[in-house]
Amino acid sequence: MAHKQFLAMYAAGMMLSFGFLVKADTLILNSGARLTAPVLADRPSGVVLDLGYTVLVVPKEHIVALAPEVSVYDPNKPDPEEGVPAFIAADSLYSTAESEIRTLEECYKRVSPAVVMVSTPVGLGSGFFINPQGYLITNYHVIERETQITVTLFEQSRSGFERKNFRDVRIVALNPFIDLALLKVQDEATEAFPFVPLSRPGTVQVGQSTFAVGNPLGLERSLSEGTITTVSRAFEGLVYIQTNADLNPGNSGGPLFDMAGRVIGVANMSARQFGGLGFAIPIHYVRDFIDHYESFAYDKDNPNTGYRYLQPDARLNKEKPDLSEF
Numbered sequence: 342m343a344h345k346q347f348l349a350m351y352a353a354g355m356m357l358s359f360g361f362l363v364k365a366d367t368l369i370l371n372s373g374a375r376l377t378a379p380v381l382a383d384r385p386s387g388v389v390l391d392l393g394y395t396v397l398v399v400p401k402e403h404i405v406a407l408a409p410e411v412s413v414y415d416p417n418k419p420d421p422e423e424g425v426p427a428f429i430a431a432d433s434l435y436s437t438a439e440s441e442i443r444t445l446e447e448c449y450k451r452v453s454p455a456v457v458m459v460s461t462p463v464g465l466g467s468g469f470f471i472n473p474q475g476y477l478i479t480n481y482h483v484i485e486r487e488t489q490i491t492v493t494l495f496e497q498s499r500s501g502f503e504r505k506n507f508r509d510v511r512i513v514a515l516n517p518f519i520d521l522a523l524l525k526v527q528d529e530a531t532e533a534f535p536f537v538p539l540s541r542p543g544t545v546q547v548g549q550s551t552f553a554v555g556n557p558l559g560l561e562r563s564l565s566e567g568t569i570t571t572v573s574r575a576f577e578g579l580v581y582i583q584t585n586a587d588l589n590p591g592n593s594g595g596p597l598f599d600m601a602g603r604v605i606g607v608a609n610m611s612a613r614q615f616g617g618l619g620f621a622i623p624i625h626y627v628r629d630f631i632d633h634y635e636s637f638a639y640d641k642d643n644p645n646t647g648y649r650y651l652q653p654d655a656r657l658n659k660e661k662p663d664l665s666e667f
Contacts, residue, residue, distance in 0.1 A: 369406045373473040373533025406436040434631050435471040438538040440601035448602045449564055454535040456554045457494050461487035467555035467595030473533035475526035479594030480609050481517045492526050495562055514634040520609050521630045540603035542625035545572050553586050555595030581620040582606045588619030597621040
């Protein structure tokens with residue numbers, strides 16, 4: 342048993358054995374593991390946990406989110422002790438986190454394990470896990486009208502990265518009008534999946550640095566970087582983030598990140614004949630879709646689920662109809 346898992350179980354046992362209620366919070370780590378114990382302090386260097394017989398300091402770089410169980414953090418207020426934003430988790434399928442700006446190398450190392458390849462018999466794209474339970478986001482058009490879906494996770498090993506394929510994938514919700522799909526990997530053998538936090542809406546600015554991780558043309562775990570060139574590019578009634586980070590076929594459904602490793606958008610289209618014209622679905626569309634996923638729930642027996650109906654053909658006879666008999 343891992344040392345951190347043992348400490349977490351010991352802390353939970355201490356709280357139960359004394360027979361009184363203790364405020365406990367859950368730290369969600371990069372690996373997907375969780376530590377549940379009272380938080381003594383949230384410092385810039387790390388979070389201090391009370392394990393009963395000792396204290397444990399967990400460095401901030403290993404923490405994705407702090408999920409309160411008894412006490413609730415206000416995401417708009419700083420930590421009262423240190424005056425720095427506290428890690429927070431949403432009451433949803435996804436989490437958010439206040440993180441500091443990092444180098445591109447640090448960000449890639451931290452977030453890339455959560456980025457996956459999503460493939461069907463007719464093509465492939467990208468996606469990313471949003472929680473340890475195996476829920477992930479991709480584009481609707483990546484899996485459009487397909488039910489045989491494979492999700493490929495790239496696990497770190499001593500020799501590099503190993504491909505791990507999951508073929509038991511459930512379609513949870515679809516919204517073809519904003520080109521989003523929510524999937525869930527059904528695998529009881531995997532205790533926790535690596536995942537990435539989502540940013541808050543309204544935080545993206547023109548000129549800020551960004552990067553994308555995906556599988557362009559099937560080239561796995563590829564990184565491209567750039568800047569945000571427009572935050573409100575309108576197409577067919579929707580607004581998109583425009584970036585000069587290269588997005589190619591196969592990037593579809595993959596995450597666009599800020600330099601704190603938070604998802605700010607979902608890559609979904611580009612001008613293939615020109616470089617530096619990529620577009621992503623803004624995070625407010627993504628969060629709204631996840632928050633209300635029951636409204637877009639997939640039902641294989643419902644013919645309306647996830648389908649766009651084509652417009653009827655124009656009349657072949659262009660002459661003015663004869664209405665004299667009516």
